[in-house]
Amino acid sequence: MKIELSVNGERKEADVWPGESLLFTLREKLGLPGSKNACEQGECGSCSVLLDEKLVCSCLVLTAQAQGHEIVTVEGIAEDDRLHRVQEAFVQTGAVQCGFCTPGLIVATVDLLAHRPEPSDDEIREALSGNLCRCTGYQKIFDAVRLAARA
């Protein structure tokens, strides 16, 4: 089936299977592999995207459901050639190791700061608790969020 949607401000069309997830379509059909596939069952947040400005796990959204909607992926976060302040903060604080969790965390942090520009430490931990990271132990991710909030 043919689906039309907006991704990072551009109109896109894709020919998809009825059961295909938005994550698969983004990664394999639209050339946007930035959203990650760590679990494909809604448990890790590595596939996080914004759908009409709402944070969702794209592995749990059928592409068919996204017909006509607006998607922002990690590839659409930077402003022109400049890193977004959240991305810059992740680089500065050493919040990236293998980086497989990073795209999802960038999108989740952008979403958090959009709603709570100055989150408390507990609010940060709660807001990011749906994004698993196996490498960092989260300390530097918290540093990154605090730094981005101050920036």
Added chain:
Amino acid sequence: MSTPATRRKLELGRVGESVKRVDAVPKVTGEFAYSSDLFAAGMLWGHTLRSPHAHARILSIDISEAVGLAGVHAVLTHDDVPGDKRYGLEFPDQPVLAFDRVRYFGEPVALVAAEHPEQARRAAAAIKVEYEPLELVVDPELAADQPAIHPQHWTQGHGYRDDPRPNVVRDMRIERGDPDARADVSVEGYYELGIQDQAFLGPESGLAVPDGEGGVDIYVATQWLHVDRDQVAPCLNLSREQVRIHLAGVGGAFGGREDLSMQLHAAMLALHTNRPVKMVYNREESFFGHVHRHPGRIWAEHRANRDGKLVCVRMRILLDGGAYASSSTAVTSNAASFAVGPYAIENALIESTCVYTNNPPCGAMRGFGAVQTCFAAEAQMDKLAAELGMDPVELRLRNALASGDELPTGQKITGSMPVEEVIRRAAAIPVPDPEELPRDPIRLPGGAGNTTRGDGVQRGVGFAVGFKNIGYSEGFDDYTAARVRLFADTDGDLVAEIYCAAAEVGQGVTNVILQTARTELELENVMLAPGTTGEVGSAGSASASRMTWMATGAVQAACRAVRDELDRRGGGLASGDEIDLERIYRHPRTGPLEPETGQITTERAHVSFAAAAMRVVVEVDVDLGLTRVVWIGTAQDVGTAVNPQAVYGQIEGGTAQGLGLALMEEIQTRDGLITNASFTDYLIPTALDMPPVVAELVEHPEPEAPFGVKGVGEPPTVVSTAAVMSAMRAATGRELNRVPVKPDDIVFSGS
């Protein structure tokens, strides 16, 4: 003619400075290409059919229906393996695709290549395999008396202690002094650990591309490119040159990418179809796709005098290796070698045994045997402190190992071993005061579940020390190659391109290599070429906390050779000229252990050692069995920190993995079948589970290492399980001798 290019002043990025990761920007923008992100024109999708049985004879495989399905290009079984039918990291005991029988749940049986991954999955489901269940070997205590899972004794005859019993992978003992030596007091304990999974986030995946001349290029996330090649080539019946392994982006490893996963399978499908083939495991499959941390059962007795001096340690360790050997023989030995912990001891008897079973195969995971024994040994030290009425930190200080002391294997420690300082520094980090009640439920055990207002919550503070080896041991010829190409760019500046096959698995070795090269060459323009088997010799494995040391040594040697050549040429290069030199670095030689007594046969069996100490504060709701880890303070012996920011990152991340083993992580099995292969049921620490971690680096350069470096990845994982459990016991007053600890154990178990 322009003036020859010379070195430009170095502004940033020497050894010892915190330097931003070079791959951080592509990773935050989503551009970094992981092994699951690869694409090639005309690419097919591969899928693996796996065994639904833990132990069964294969009576027949019928692929006729599967081959006829839409979009299917190939269906392959063991009959289609072009070369050797078996492979293995250390012993070739593992079938490329199962023949005659399957030995564990999830073992690969057949392969499919199709145009869409869903077509491949459906075709795999259409393959009919007839099985006849065989007697299960799933209790490691009984394994040595049951029929052999591998009639060939693969691991016997390699210089280990002879043990003809069925299913014994390795049985070893370390006997030191008088193992029956008596002392004033004695404490005994029995400990158990479940199976931990590496749970790296990037699933096993990669792309195999036929080269049109019978060879194949494999792009994959791995820890050791060359050892993958050496296992893949003979099974494909190809020469090593015809198989080129390229490092694709690695989404974490932690030991779980030492063994092959999809490399051979994707290559078989690609060569068969003459099309590129991509394979990506999903999370469930990932639990079957790699080896895990060995579960263990450990009995220990510690004898000490009234003054706290340890007199004798006796330990029996039983590890379940699962269906295939992987690196089990080395894990068995490591568990024994570090069983006592970083304490000086004159008398010891350590017996360590690993058996084959039909449980999930186990092998390397961060900490490699030392995690298991540290958990037991540190629980024993707490017990002993209680028995002696002595402060647990004081007891540890009294026995702290130091340079010049001998290990139970008889090896004298010649390098840096600042155990006492590590203990003192960790113990001196101020512990936060207990928080007042009432408070926000997010800061209580049970968290947002809002299960308590604080009644039934008890606080506990625990302490532990751990250590392990750096680098490969027991006579393994461990080396790393690096190549440096120095040339003048079009602006007339000197540029160095480094070739080193060290796997960047997220730990930050890329920066280590660049910092080393910048420091040695006094040059800003340094880049690292993509890792591949085609351009440079083996780097060895990104494991055993060895990669920083080894890569630093190799890159340093190659840079120095290039620098000398540059000086010989007058200090500059004309444009178009280049210097291209490769060097191999070896760490100090090790030798095997004597098979009957576990004593060294040469100066050393291990290269070097690193220690960590950790204090942990927990709060436990003893009515509901819920835990909140409040705070962690740790000090670690790191040699020289090449990139301090990255070292702190390793400590924090390694600590989280040990915390996970203590409190939540376990692969559950029933009759060998994994029952929780998902992140819904296999829990790893989230942002809510991790407390603040205050880490201090203890820097004493290792005399025999380049720049004095030591490895830093494993010690935090070794010590943190033990330290969390020490705090758990302090909070609950219960013995809690099994990890991960379950709510039931907290509420109901004996004290």
